[in-house]
Amino acid sequence: MKAIIVDDIEENRVSLRKMMEIMRLNIDIVGEASSVEETIELVNSSEFDLLFLDVELGDNKSFEIFDKLVNTDFKIIFVTAHSNYAIDAIRLSAVDFLLKPINPEDLVNAVKRVQKEIEKSDYLRVLETLTSNINSTSKEDKKILLKSHDSIKVVNVNTIVRCEANINYTTFYFTDQSKLVVSRPLKEFEMILKDYGFFRPHKSHLVNTNFISSFEKKEGGHILLSDNTIIPVSTRKKEQLFEVLSQL
Template identity: 40%
Template sequence: MKAIMVEDEIASRETLRNYLTKYCPSVELVAEAPSVAEGLKAIALHQPDLVFLDVEMPYGNAFDLLEQVQDITFETIFVTAYSHYAVQALNFSASYYLLKPIDIEELIQAVSKVEEAQSQKQDQLRTKILIDNLKTMNHQLKKVVLPVMDGFEVVQVKDIIRCQANGNFTDFYLADGSKRMICRTLKFYDEILSQLGFCRVHKSHLINLEYILSYKKGKGGTVLLQGNHEVEVSPSRKKEFLNHFIS
């Protein structure tokens, strides 16, 4: 794969360049850029298959760069020092990212996933979903990428009634009556959906507050959701849940 790197830190560029040379022989690094402006020029000139993109840079960030690309035809691996906002956005769209300092095994894994997705032309869609989500003000209109056995599905937040833990999987119950079993834990989705109108009411249950019809008192109580979903509220999470309805 023909790749470019957009990274403002010289030491970070050198580290990633060396790692790619030694551990990712399928990647040919054809250009490096220290800023958004130079990155845009390199993308236009080289038409890469893959872009390693630092999230935070002077005079703009990764999302600013992507918004200025007319037609995204490349895969993207984001590189970032920990930023809750950035990581949440990337997780939501199931984008690939590496946390600094870069771990070699994670780099190899990310490149392998991109190679696999490239053959199915999936990653461009992931990146477009990421940009759409960043532009969307209404949380319920955001989209989430759900990895399934043969690829992934894209659903809007507003179409998710609830999520239920199923071992290392999570069962998604959708407004059309369908169900999806997703190979990620409920904790993962709790972290990205809790800021978007969802509430963890039980260790096994995450619900969309927009679908609540009624609440019945009890030690923890129970919530009735549209679609005839009845969900138990654990006593330890009762106060947090009720706080959503206190004006």
Template identity: 35%
Template sequence: MIKTVIIDDEPAMQQVNSQLLAEYFPDVEQVGIADSIQTGVELILKENPDLVLLDIELKDGTGFQLLQKLKPYRFKVVFITGFHSFAIKAIKFSALDYIVKPVNEAEFQQAIQRAIDLIHSSVNTDAQLNVLMNSLQKETMSKKLVLRTAESLHVVDVSDIYFCKSDNSYTTFYFSDDEKILVSKSLKDYENLLTDYGFYRAHQSYLVNLNHIKKVDKTDGGFIIMKNKKEIPVSLRQMKKLILLLSNL
């Protein structure tokens, strides 16, 4: 039996999460609810849960501050957050699961099921949580990204990514040494994450790291030659903006 606690300072959200857990996951045992960092820490230390549903914005601080008080810990976390939360991008970088308020039942089921699968598989998520905490520290210079595949978790430096290629709902990441990592997320998901770190959507199917471009050839419709000698097509409407971006590097 998987033991679960809910930490949220909104009574309505406490009730929604509790009801959805009971309806869709009857084998999950709910052992308590808390509404603050202090009561949340006390509840977790008392019950030793396997899974924590954790609101990011609590009345006396953040869910991240709660986690810092409990390190090291063995439970898995599914974050609960408002749509415009400052932390969503950091959570996405770490490939951890989260539920957006107001709760969508299908997304709730998917996030909880993934967490349960991780618990059963005994996968260590310390690396993901470290990436999350680093992402939340603005002074951190080396941005990390977790790429979750069916077999493993890859923690990569964003600066090491040369380009990403779309394949419908999948994305392949390419690196300097011909290493490739395929993940089951769309290129659009990563475009939103990586644009602030020097990446540009040069083509419908390609997201390129501007810092690894060697040459832009404007003949034959236009294409990019990367430092690893790979050629990337550039759509006609993106060429002018690309040249402007490169001139400002």
């Protein structure tokens, strides 16, 4: 696998390159860049498979490169020094990222996921979703990219009514009454969607609070959603639920 490293600090580029060698990832570094301008020129003139892209490049954001790329036949692993506004957009878009200081095990796992990734035609949809989320200033306009075993679906977050766990799979239910099974556990989507009005009242359920119609105390307590679905509420989540409902 051939890769390019983009980071405005040389020490970080050297450190990442050495870590790849130590972990025996068999990655050939074909180029490095430290600015938006250098990155655009290098990416458009190189043949490679993977781009390690630092979110912050001096006074600029690395997302600025996407509108100026001719070559998009590669995968991306974002690297950032801290959790910031960009992380939410990256998570929603199903793109891998690493937090600095980079943990060697996280690096290995991210590279393995990329190696198993989707084909080029679908990866373009990933980049389009990421660009849309970065440019959107409203939570109502945010999109999430969901991968099933045979397809990719990009949906507005506010069209998700609820999610239901089934071991390591999650079933999404939408406002148009369609559903989609995704091969990722519910806890991952709880982390991604918690800032977009979603609440987990039970270990098996994650609900969009905008679709809660009522809370019934009988039979231990349950939520009634606008599509008439009944969702159980665990005892330890009742107090949190009341706080959420009081803010609606």
